[in-house]
Amino acid sequence: MGINIGSIRIDDPVILAPMSGVSDMPFRRLVKRSGAGLVVSEMIASQAMIRASRQTMKMATNCAEEFPMAVQLAGCDPASMAEAARLNQDRGAAIIDINFGCPVKKIVNGQAGSALMRDEVHAARILEATVKAVDLPVTLKMRLGWDDDSRNAPNLARIAQECGIRMVTVHGRTRCQFYTGTADWKAIRAVKEAVAIPVIANGDLNTFEDVTRCLEESGADGVMIGRGTYGRPWFIGQVIHYLRTGGHLPDPRPDEQLATLLEHYEAILEHYGIDAGVKIARKHVSWYSKGFAGSAEFRADVNRVSDPARVRTMIRDFYSPAIDRMAA
Incomplete structure (x- = not known):
């Protein structure tokens, strides 16, 4: 079930999602120790990264035992995204992840996050500039689309692949759903069928049964787990064991x-x-x-x-x- 993200091999593609205020270094380190194939930083605004505020630098801080670690960037300006990517390459990131999925109003009103799914031409400029700026593999996280009338994730995934993106993660909701309703894992299958690069499914993965059904319905190459790890940094390790063996590791005593x-x-x-x-x-x-x-x-x-x-x-x-x- 392993995948390649450029030159980086992930034997167990069960990935910790980027979560603002949660997936900081202390939490990522615990999750990585449980066996996570990849951990992703909190979303970092590209402009803030360039200004290098103390808080932003802490968000991007990583340690050797986290390798490989991805730093997720958000922004609407191709030049700023490229510069922020270069800064994180110099600071030791293994992968740069681009955020086209954040539904928060503050980010969307700045024409970043999931707002970029409404402008594929400009989205392509950001993807291309970031890929060209670094020697690291660059990945993309997005949603199914802006709303149910514009589920353009498959087309945007094709554009991303053409721009040199090495992996796409899809949260199974539209931006307008925010986190309401249930993730549509079946809709992710259209993204998987549209591209040759690895596709990771995300959304509502809280149990072993969720993971099994998500992989079956989406056809994805792996899963990204976010809120399912709240208070359970060991859960991703349990999921990896489950996918390898079919067995359920008990929760820690x-x-x-x-x-x-x-x-x-x-x-x-x-x-x-x-x-x-x-x-x-x-x-x-x-x-x-x-x-x-x-x-x-x-x-x-x-x-x-x-x-x-x-x-x-x-x-x-x-x-x-x-x-x-x-x-x-």
Whole structure:
């Protein structure tokens, strides 16, 4: 089931999606350790990358154990996209990914993200400029189209292939759907049939059964998983094992989940600093806790605490009953 993205071989094409505010280095490192074939950074605005703000540079920061890592760029100006791609090549990215899929109003109003699916000529200029700017493989992430009346993903995929794009990922919704309804995996098959480069399916992949059905319906060469990894950095590794063997790896034991959460918490504090890190970590702590007894009360309480030492104690106390039951 492996794929080639230019000169880079991905033996298990189960990929961590780019997610703003989520797929930062601490999270990517955990997911990569579980066996992910490829991890992708948060979306970075090309103009912000060129200005090299401190926050933007942190979003693009990578480490050796993440290799290969893709940096995702968004923008509407071919020259700026090309320059941002060159900067990330120099900083150690293995792959440059272009965002034609973000549905957020701020991005779309700037004529970037999924807005580019409405102008194939200008989209081609961006694709071509970025490909020519770097020696790295360049990939594309997009949606099915702007709305149900303009599902042009197959044609845009052909244009991308002609411009030198090495892989296309398709989220099975239109821009106007945002994240409502359900992903249309069957519609991705038309993209797969339109091009010779690898096609990756994305959207609503939360269980092993979702992955199986998505691959069957889309004919895709692999999957990209986003929200299904919230609080479960080990899920992509489980999916890889499932696709290889047909077997279901159990979730980590409560004590193992606690150790992973505490490691993740410390990495966030180190990466962002205490003040920002405590706030950024809250969503992750909440996601990890789901499914355990008393999780709603725990989330409400821990999200009001700003002292890292107190948060650590609360986390340990929350997991303690489940760990004790396991040991009994």
